[in-house]
Amino acid sequence: MLSYPESEWSAPQVGFAGNETVEYAKARDEVYSRRFGDAHQVFHEMPPLIPHIDVMEYSRNENDGSFRILVTSGMSDLAMAVPAKAEAPRRVELIFYCSEPKREYAETLRLLGRFPHDQKTWIGPGHTILNGNPPAPLWDSAKLDTFLFLPTLIREDRDLQDELILGGDGVQFLWVVPITTPECNLKLAEGTNALLDLFTKNRHPHIFDPNRPSYV
Numbered sequence: 001m002l003s004y005p006e007s008e009w010s011a012p013q014v015g016f017a018g019n020e021t022v023e024y025a026k027a028r029d030e031v032y033s034r035r036f037g038d039a040h041q042v043f044h045e046m047p048p049l050i051p052h053i054d055v056m057e058y059s060r061n062e063n064d065g066s067f068r069i070l071v072t073s074g075m076s077d078l079a080m081a082v083p084a085k086a087e088a089p090r091r092v093e094l095i096f097y098c099s100e101p102k103r104e105y106a107e108t109l110r111l112l113g114r115f116p117h118d119q120k121t122w123i124g125p126g127h128t129i130l131n132g133n134p135p136a137p138l139w140d141s142a143k144l145d146t147f148l149f150l151p152t153l154i155r156e157d158r159d160l161q162d163e164l165i166l167g168g169d170g171v172q173f174l175w176v177v178p179i180t181t182p183e184c185n186l187k188l189a190e191g192t193n194a195l196l197d198l199f200t201k202n203r204h205p206h207i208f209d210p211n212r213p214s215y216v
Contacts, residue, residue: 088124
């Protein structure tokens with residue numbers, strides 16, 4: 001696990017990105033519209049930062065009701081600093097499923113989306129980011145205090161990289177999954193698959209539940 005002390009964090013880059021990002025935004029809008037329909041609302045990023053990351057809100061219906069989807073738009077304007085030997089996407093956007101959209105969810109997604117660019121690093125499937133050091137419970141949860149990134153398990157959202165190509169790179173959705181410290185410790189000790197086995201055993205919901213118990 002890499003540690004980034006707050007005193008060593010780089011500030012966001014202020015300014016306006018290159019002209020190619022205008023075309024990237026158009027390409028994302030077209031793909032998102034085909035996949036999700038019309039956005040209910042957009043959580044705009046107001047300061048001129050690079051990259052500029054908005055958060056889009058969509059809805060989707062299931063047999064037992066509807067839920068909301070929050071998707072970043074702009075994180076993929078820049079490629080992440082992925083090591084040459086790492087088999088991971090260089091461009092990603094974040095996706096999060098919830099029953100009720102809240103501004104704090106969108107603001108957190110934006111911060112997570114900015115992290116790899118501001119710190120000149122990368123995030124990929126199986127990576128985790130603590131909510132502070134020591135980690136503090138996030139949002140309305142008593143136990144969930146860490147973010148896990150996974151390829152989305154929702155079939156309709158898995159193959160974005162085949163449809164959205166920016167700068168020669170396929171863009172992948174990373175599903176943001178809040179987990180507990182014991183679950184994170186299990187992942188660090190035994191690998192991501194050990195945690196995924198627990199997700200399967202406990203029928204982990206894709207829709208965020210702040211009150212779910214820890215599986216460890």
